Amino acid sequence: MATIKELSRKPELLTGGHRLCAGCGASIAVRQVLLGANDQVIAGSATGCLEVSTTPYPFSAWKIPFIHNAFENSAATMSGVEAAYQSLVRRGKIEKKMKFVAFGGDGGTYDIGLQSLSGAMERGHDMVYVCYDNGAYMNTGIQRSGSTPFGAATTTSPAGKVRPGKPQQRKDLTQIMAAHDIPYVAQASISHWKDLVKKAEKAFSVDGPAFINVMAPCPRGWRTPNEMTIEISKIAVQTGFWPLYEVEDGEWKLNFKPKELKPITDFLKPQGRFRHLFKPGNEHLLETAQAEIDKNWSRLKKRCGVE
Amino acid sequence: MAKTATKQKIVAMTGNAGCALAMKQINPDVVAAYPITPQTTIVEEFANYVANGVVDTEYINVESEHSAMSACIGASAAGARVMTSTSSQGLALMWEELSIASSLRLPIVMQTVNRALSGPINIHCDHSDSMGARDMGWIHLFAETAQEAYDNTIMAIKIAEHKDVRLPVMSMHDGFITSHAIDRFEVLDDADVKKFVGDYMPKHSLLYNPNEPVTFGPFAMPAFYYEQRKQLRVAIDGSKDIVMKVTDDFAKLSGRQYGLFEEYRLDDADVAIVVLGSTAGTTRYVIDAMRAQGVKVGMLKLRVFRPFPAEEIAQALSKLKAVGVMDRSDTVGTLGGPVYVETKAALYNSKQRPAMQGYVYGLGGRDTGPDQIETVIGDLVKVVKGEESPREAVTLLGVKE
Numbered sequence: 260m261a262t263i264k265e266l267s268r269k270p271e272l273l274t275g276g277h278r279l280c281a282g283c284g285a286s287i288a289v290r291q292v293l294l295g296a297n298d299q300v301i302a303g304s305a306t307g308c309l310e311v312s313t314t315p316y317p318f319s320a321w322k323i324p325f326i327h328n329a330f331e332n333s334a335a336t337m338s339g340v341e342a343a344y345q346s347l348v349r350r351g352k353i354e355k356k357m358k359f360v361a362f363g364g365d366g367g368t369y370d371i372g373l374q375s376l377s378g379a380m381e382r383g384h385d386m387v388y389v390c391y392d393n394g395a396y397m398n399t400g401i402q403r404s405g406s407t408p409f410g411a412a413t414t415t416s417p418a419g420k421v422r423p424g425k426p427q428q429r430k431d432l433t434q435i436m437a438a439h440d441i442p443y444v445a446q447a448s449i450s451h452w453k454d455l456v457k458k459a460e461k462a463f464s465v466d467g468p469a470f471i472n473v474m475a476p477c478p479r480g481w482r483t484p485n486e487m488t489i490e491i492s493k494i495a496v497q498t499g500f501w502p503l504y505e506v507e508d509g510e511w512k513l514n515f516k517p518k519e520l521k522p523i524t525d526f527l528k529p530q531g532r533f534r535h536l537f538k539p540g541n542e543h544l545l546e547t548a549q550a551e552i553d554k555n556w557s558r559l560k561k562r563c564g565v566e
Numbered sequence: 567m568a569k570t571a572t573k574q575k576i577v578a579m580t581g582n583a584g585c586a587l588a589m590k591q592i593n594p595d596v597v598a599a600y601p602i603t604p605q606t607t608i609v610e611e612f613a614n615y616v617a618n619g620v621v622d623t624e625y626i627n628v629e630s631e632h633s634a635m636s637a638c639i640g641a642s643a644a645g646a647r648v649m650t651s652t653s654s655q656g657l658a659l660m661w662e663e664l665s666i667a668s669s670l671r672l673p674i675v676m677q678t679v680n681r682a683l684s685g686p687i688n689i690h691c692d693h694s695d696s697m698g699a700r701d702m703g704w705i706h707l708f709a710e711t712a713q714e715a716y717d718n719t720i721m722a723i724k725i726a727e728h729k730d731v732r733l734p735v736m737s738m739h740d741g742f743i744t745s746h747a748i749d750r751f752e753v754l755d756d757a758d759v760k761k762f763v764g765d766y767m768p769k770h771s772l773l774y775n776p777n778e779p780v781t782f783g784p785f786a787m788p789a790f791y792y793e794q795r796k797q798l799r800v801a802i803d804g805s806k807d808i809v810m811k812v813t814d815d816f817a818k819l820s821g822r823q824y825g826l827f828e829e830y831r832l833d834d835a836d837v838a839i840v841v842l843g844s845t846a847g848t849t850r851y852v853i854d855a856m857r858a859q860g861v862k863v864g865m866l867k868l869r870v871f872r873p874f875p876a877e878e879i880a881q882a883l884s885k886l887k888a889v890g891v892m893d894r895s896d897t898v899g900t901l902g903g904p905v906y907v908e909t910k911a912a913l914y915n916s917k918q919r920p921a922m923q924g925y926v927y928g929l930g931g932r933d934t935g936p937d938q939i940e941t942v943i944g945d946l947v948k949v950v951k952g953e954e955s956p957r958e959a960v961t962l963l964g965v966k967e
Contacts, residue, residue, distance in 0.1 A: 339640025378629030
């Protein structure tokens with residue numbers, strides 16, 4: 260992998276001036292992923308913050324060819340682009356080596372776009388799919404998604420008198436994608452840029468589909484200060500809320516192994532969306548959250564052969 | 567008509583096999599499709615061509631029709647010549663993508679084998695699927711026979727990709743009636759089709775010139791959205807001339823001349839039926855029989871439904887005394903079927919115009935025999951004779967009371 264000095268000299272493919280919020284994790288995720296590409300990249304995005312903020316007509320922040328189609332189909336759309344590429348190369352109409360990446364938020368990936376993603380991965384297109392996971396439908400005003408953590412208050416799972424935020428645990432999308440038995444699946448965080456760029460590099464280099472799930476906090480939805488984005492993503496990793504791992508040709512590998520996990524409250528406490536969990540009488544909810552982390556962490560370690 | 571095609575072959579095959587054959591001869595860069603009755607045999611037949619190396623198309627077996635149209639949009643934006651096929655629920659599932667394809671001005675060609683929309687679920691022919699998609703900015707061509715389905719498929723490519731059109735085209739034929747019945751028709755030589763459709767090179771694409779990157783599908787707020795929708799109207803209105811230019815070029819090649827619509831025994835007619843799809847054949851048969859009895863009846867068979875040739879239709883029908891419009895789909899909650907409503911509206915500002923009645927027929931594959939056409943003509947004659955006033959309410963033909 261390139262050094263940080265070399266990476267700093269790489270041209271920015273997503274330029275500044277886009278309208279994403281200060282402290283948004285999505286653009287950081289995109290820029291780190293694109294740093295892992297060494298060939299011409301064609302990008303696409305599902306409808307969402309990333310898309311509306313980077314392409315307000317007549318402007319575009321993308322310095323590479325880019326397509327947005329709709330919400331649930333960024334994988335299917337990019338699979339069409341990739342198929343066109345294979346065809347046009349075969350017919351001698353294009354020679355340049357190109358790579359393909361589709362981005363989607365957790366709403367467009369865990370929920371409405373899961374079928375389209377699963378289909379594209381199963382068909383074996385030579386493309387990378389990147390989910391920038393901020394744990395809710397942030398673009399439409401912080402509604403609950405399949406990725407929203409247990410207990411989080413969103414506008415459709417508010418913390419009320421009888422319901423303390425989202426009652427369900429999150430869906431483990433990375434493992435669902437690993438079950439597709441594609442060449443490369445990884446979970447990464449914008450706080451661990453070296454790990455993420457390396458994973459992106461691997462994803463772009465494999466022959467066939469690759470999937471990366473990237474922790475990309477949303478200060479608006481999480482009720483965290485803008486300047487805390489990187490720090491809170493780091494805490495997500497340190498608490499085991501967001502373990503860093505990869506599945507390369509079926510081999511599971513844990514990329515970050517702390518001696519001991521920090522308590523999940525370190526991740527929950529700074530976020531306004533979990534404030535209600537810290538009220539007296541809600542201790543059992545914090546215990547439930549911790550128990551879920553412990554269970555998942557122990558399962559993941561077993562899968563990765565770590566004791 | 568003199569034709570320039572070196573040779574044509576007479577074949578006996580189904581309408582679907584004819585469409586698959588046309589697709590083979592076109593050899594598109596990408597096909598993304600999902601099976602659905604009664605379209606399935608098109609994609610099966612095409613899969614055979616792919617499996618046997620007869621074509622070198624990149625064939626994407628998507629997991630749904632929504633993804634079929636999504637992948638077609640991606641592939642077309644990438645710069646490829648793209649085709650697909652669907653019916654009924656499949657078209658309904660594509661709904662969201664249809665207006666994105668036309669708004670992005672992507673020349674995707676889709677065989678739409680007409681089948682009734684659920685519910686109740688039904689697999690047989692009516693036009694409720696494509697008629698439900700009539701305002702999505704696609705060009706709509708209707709075929710009466712397997713010959714027309716085959717011919718329209720080839721012409722659709724040229725129309726869609728024309729630099730002044732750049733719009734997707736839906737090419738319709740009737741489920742089971744045309745799709746699964748074996749018909750006798752003429753097919754062009756592979757080389758003639760290849761030459762006719764030519765090479766495709768889009769002006770803008772994702773792949774051809776990545777050094778000058780293009781963003782497809784940006785976010786257009788109130789300051790820009792309206793103008794883009796206007797451009798779509800201008801494009802589809804203007805496509806009428808291109809449709810006819812391609813149609814005339816095709817006639818020079820094949821000897822088969824089509825129009826925006828066909829006028830059958832309309833010159834001296836007092837009454838006429840407006841219809842599209844396979845029922846035009848039955849109508850022609852009934853007209854000949856009634857002409858023999860001295861009834862001056864004709865037919866206007868619509869081929870191009872979008873862009874709707876309102877001016878030409880008004881001109882063709884204005885001198886008649888009574889016209890019955892037959893729709894194989896119902897637009898519930900309004901005056902009648904879509905062809906009726908639009909034909910009637912097309913004539914509103916004519917100084918001279920016929921009395922008009924709307925008929926719905928054949929929903930969900932209900933058989934439409936000559937008796938129903940005779941009923942319509944009989945009704946129109948009564949109106950002409952002053953024995954009945956033109957009906958305001960739509961008449962449902964062949965429905966059990």
